[in-house]
Amino acid sequence: MTLAYSFKSAFQSLCREKWINILSIFTVASSLLIITLTAFFLYNVELVASHLPERFSLVAYLNDNISQEEVQGIIDTLQKRGDIAGLKYISKDDAIKELKQTLKDTRYILEGLDENPLSSSIEIRLKKDFVTSAAAKRISEEIKKVSGIDDVYYGEKIAEAIHLLKKSLQNMSIIIFVTISTGVVFVTYSTVKILFYRKKDEIEIIKLLGATKGFIRMPFLIEGGAIGFFGGILGIIGALLFYFAVTYRLSMVIPILKTLVFPLEILILLPVTGIVLGIVGSVIAIGRLKL
Amino acid sequence: MIAFQNVSKYYEHQSVLRNITFSVRKGEMAFLTGPSGAGKSTLLKLMYLAEWPDEGDIVIGDFHLQSLKTPQIPRLRRSIGVVFQDFKLINNLTVFDNVAMALRIRGVGEKEIKNLVSGALKKVHLRHLSDSYPRSLSGGEQQRVVIARAIVTEPLVLLADEPTGNLDPNTSIDIIKLFEEINFQGTTILIATHNRELFRNTGRRVLKLDSGNLVGGEVG
Numbered sequence: 001m002t003l004a005y006s007f008k009s010a011f012q013s014l015c016r017e018k019w020i021n022i023l024s025i026f027t028v029a030s031s032l033l034i035i036t037l038t039a040f041f042l043y044n045v046e047l048v049a050s051h052l053p054e055r056f057s058l059v060a061y062l063n064d065n066i067s068q069e070e071v072q073g074i075i076d077t078l079q080k081r082g083d084i085a086g087l088k089y090i091s092k093d094d095a096i097k098e099l100k101q102t103l104k105d106t107r108y109i110l111e112g113l114d115e116n117p118l119s120s121s122i123e124i125r126l127k128k129d130f131v132t133s134a135a136a137k138r139i140s141e142e143i144k145k146v147s148g149i150d151d152v153y154y155g156e157k158i159a160e161a162i163h164l165l166k167k168s169l170q171n172m173s174i175i176i177f178v179t180i181s182t183g184v185v186f187v188t189y190s191t192v193k194i195l196f197y198r199k200k201d202e203i204e205i206i207k208l209l210g211a212t213k214g215f216i217r218m219p220f221l222i223e224g225g226a227i228g229f230f231g232g233i234l235g236i237i238g239a240l241l242f243y244f245a246v247t248y249r250l251s252m253v254i255p256i257l258k259t260l261v262f263p264l265e266i267l268i269l270l271p272v273t274g275i276v277l278g279i280v281g282s283v284i285a286i287g288r289l290k291l
Numbered sequence: 292m293i294a295f296q297n298v299s300k301y302y303e304h305q306s307v308l309r310n311i312t313f314s315v316r317k318g319e320m321a322f323l324t325g326p327s328g329a330g331k332s333t334l335l336k337l338m339y340l341a342e343w344p345d346e347g348d349i350v351i352g353d354f355h356l357q358s359l360k361t362p363q364i365p366r367l368r369r370s371i372g373v374v375f376q377d378f379k380l381i382n383n384l385t386v387f388d389n390v391a392m393a394l395r396i397r398g399v400g401e402k403e404i405k406n407l408v409s410g411a412l413k414k415v416h417l418r419h420l421s422d423s424y425p426r427s428l429s430g431g432e433q434q435r436v437v438i439a440r441a442i443v444t445e446p447l448v449l450l451a452d453e454p455t456g457n458l459d460p461n462t463s464i465d466i467i468k469l470f471e472e473i474n475f476q477g478t479t480i481l482i483a484t485h486n487r488e489l490f491r492n493t494g495r496r497v498l499k500l501d502s503g504n505l506v507g508g509e510v511g
Contacts, residue, residue, distance in 0.1 A: 002398045016383070205379045208341060209440075210369035211396045212362075291364045 002215060010222035017195060021227060024191040028231025028278070029238065031184045032270055036239040038176045042169055043263045049165055056131050056162065058124040058154040060143055066120065070148050075122065077146055083130045083139055088123040092116045119150065133160040181277055184231070188224045188281025196220060196285060213289045221282045228278025232271035239266065292317040292448060292479040293338065298347035300333055300503075307333050308503045311347070315481055315496075320474040322490040323483040325500035331483040332376060334500065335450045338481075339371050340364055352447050369397060372441035372478075374451035378433050380425040386412070387421040390440045397444065411443035414469060430457035438466065442473055449473060451482045455489060463489065 014021050060078075062071065071089060078087055090098070095118040100110065130139065140152040196203075203216055243262045251258040293315040300308040308330045315321050323331050336342040338351055340359075348357040354367045372393075380389050390408045399407070412418045415435035425433055434457050441449060451470070455463035467489055474480050482489070490497050499506045 002395070005395050202381050202383075205381055206392060206396060208339065208368060208373065208375075208379065209393050209396055210365045210367075212365045215396055291361055 003218070006215070006218035006222055009219040010226060013195060013199075013219065013223055014226060017198070020191060020194060021223075024187055024227050025230045025234060027187045028184050028228055028274060029234035031180045031187070032232055032235035032274055033238040033242075035177060035180045035273070036235055036266055036270060037242065038173060038180075039266060040239065040243070040260075040262065042173045044260050045169060046166075047261060049162070049169065050128075056126065056136075056155065056158055058126065058136065058140055058143070058152055060122045060124060060146075060149045061119045061151045061153070062121060063148055063150045064119060066148050071120070071122075074146055074148050078122065078124065078143065081139075083127055083135070084124055085127045086125040088125075090121045090123060092118055092120045095119070095121065132163045181273075184228065184274070184277040185281040185284070188227050188278045189285045191227060192220050192224050192282045192285035195223065207291055213291065216289060217286055220286055221279050224278040224282025224285070225275045226278070228274030228276070228281075229271050230274075231278070232274030235270050235274070236267060239270075292319070292352060293481060294350040295334075296348045296350075298337065298344045298349060300330075300337060300342065301345050306503055308337075311505050313498055313505060313508075315479055317479055318474070318477050319496070320470065320480040320482070321496045321498060322493075323481060323498045323500060324485060324487065324490070326485060328502075329500040330503045331485075331500055332452050335373075335452050335481070335483055338448075338450060339368050339373055365396075369444065370447050372444060372446035372449040374434075374437050374441045374449070374454045376452040376456065378425070378437050380433060380436060382425050385422050385424055386417060386428070386436050389425065389436055390443050393440050393444050407443050408439075411439040414442065414472075415439045416465075431459065431462055434458060435466070438469070442478075445476075446478060449478050449480045451480070451484075453484055453486075454482060455484065455486060460488070467493075 060074075062074070075087055075089065078084055093116070096110075096116050099118065103109065124143070126136065126139065130136070136154045140154045143149060144152045206216065240262075243260070246257050247260055295311045295313050298308060298311045299306060311334065323334065325331055333342060337344050337349060337356075340356065344356065348355060350356070351367065352370060354363070354370070356367070359367060381392065384392065387408055390411055391404045394404045394407060408421070409418060412421055415438050417432060417435050417439065420428065420432065425436065428436065434454065438451075438454065441451070449470070454470075455466055458466060463486070470480055470482065484490070496508055498508050
């Protein structure tokens with residue numbers, strides 16, 4: 001019964017003090033929209049970045065005149081490792097064919113060679129978690145010790161760049177989320193503080209009538225949560241309008257924008273985030289109550 | 292039901308109440324009188340802990356205020372009905388909702404609230420004004436709303452601070468009759484008033500305060 005009354009009281013206050021509440025809801029909505037757009041941007045960059053490790057590979061060059069049985073032995077040894085996602089054997093003939101294809105018009109520079117100077121090799125794709133500079137270095141050194149392998153090449157800088165890109169994106173998203181969230185908490189804090197002061201006399205009266213701290217606090221917590229919730233809903237509407245504007249309108253000019261993905265989790269996460277931040281702001285605003 | 296034992300209260304090192312000792316029996320209706328500034332309101336405030344005693348102990352029913360923990364304060368206040376001198380009505384709530392607030396705080400259901408509030412408003416002859424707001428009422432009507440709010444919970448103890456201060460003599464007598472009826476049902480009542488007419492010929496005990504000292508008692 002008390003909870004039902006708290007909800008009724010909170011929504012009466014939302015309507016009675018409609019201008020300050022509408023202003024707060026729009027401010028919260030704008031802040032949450034920034035979070036959403038950041039998440040939207042990072043989500044799509046992350047999606048692209050998540051495919052980069054699949055393209056990263058080590059190349060193990062094999063000794064000359066190695067027999068087919070020995071090659072199979074090396075492949076079997078490598079496949080037993082837990083850090084390798086896939087292997088591709090490239091024979092000397094395949095290597096020269098690929099080189100000729102790459103050189104195209106300048107393939108004449110290969111003319112005059114009596115024999116194929118290239119080595120046979122194995123292209124090794126690592127599992128996603130091992131695409132870091134340190135892991136690639138360690139793995140390449142271990143592989144180098146396998147009998148029949150002459151040398152191992154790995155793109156140290158590429159591995160480092162992929163790792164750095166992922167880390168930077170994570171850090172950037174955390175900084176933006178924390179900054180904007182603090183802003184949302186501050187907005188609800190200020191609003192609830194104002195409403196709390198406006199009701200100070202009323203609160204003093206109900207204290208004397210025997211109200212508990214919970215009874216006094218509850219409507220304000222609900223009000224803060226409601227501001228966050230409605231801010232979240234407006235934020236979603238703004239984000240969806242942005243998404244459709246980008247994918248339908250702008251993609252006519254920039255076709256790649258059509259591939260952008262809207263993370264559906266945001267539809268639930270945004271109002272929930274709004275509610276949580278709104279309640280946190282309210283709790284700070286009310287502070288310690290004296291009976 | 293009410294017991295004061297050597298209670299003193301100071302404001303900025305000046306004593307407002309000095310060494311007050313008295314008791315009111317369960318079911319008794321007593322008056323507290325004295326000139327303005329004698330400490331009547333402060334004495335009542337000590338009972339529902341709007342003010343804290345600096346010395347001595349107060350017992351209200353089962354509550355020993357000296358050892359009362361903060362979370363128990365709401366329970367103490369719920370067992371006391373108070374008719375405040377300055378009304379303490381919530382202006383943006385209707386008369387009905389002001390009276391109902393005392394019940395909502397206790398978690399009473401809305402259906403029961405409707406019946407209890409109607410009954411209380413009927414007792415103070417204000418049923419027809421239940422949808423009005425306090426600001427549109429006269430001083431006397433507001434005072435009766437406060438009385439309705441104080442009695443709607445059927446408290447063990449009813450404290451009234453100048454309950455007839457804004458009423459004409461006839462209405463004042465009606466209000467005292469109302470208190471008599473409530474007292475008849477077993478509620479302990481302490482009424483603070485400077486109006487001697489209220490307790491004259493009532494046969495009730497009268498406690499006299501003067502400059503913070505309890506200077507004796509008499510029978511009205």
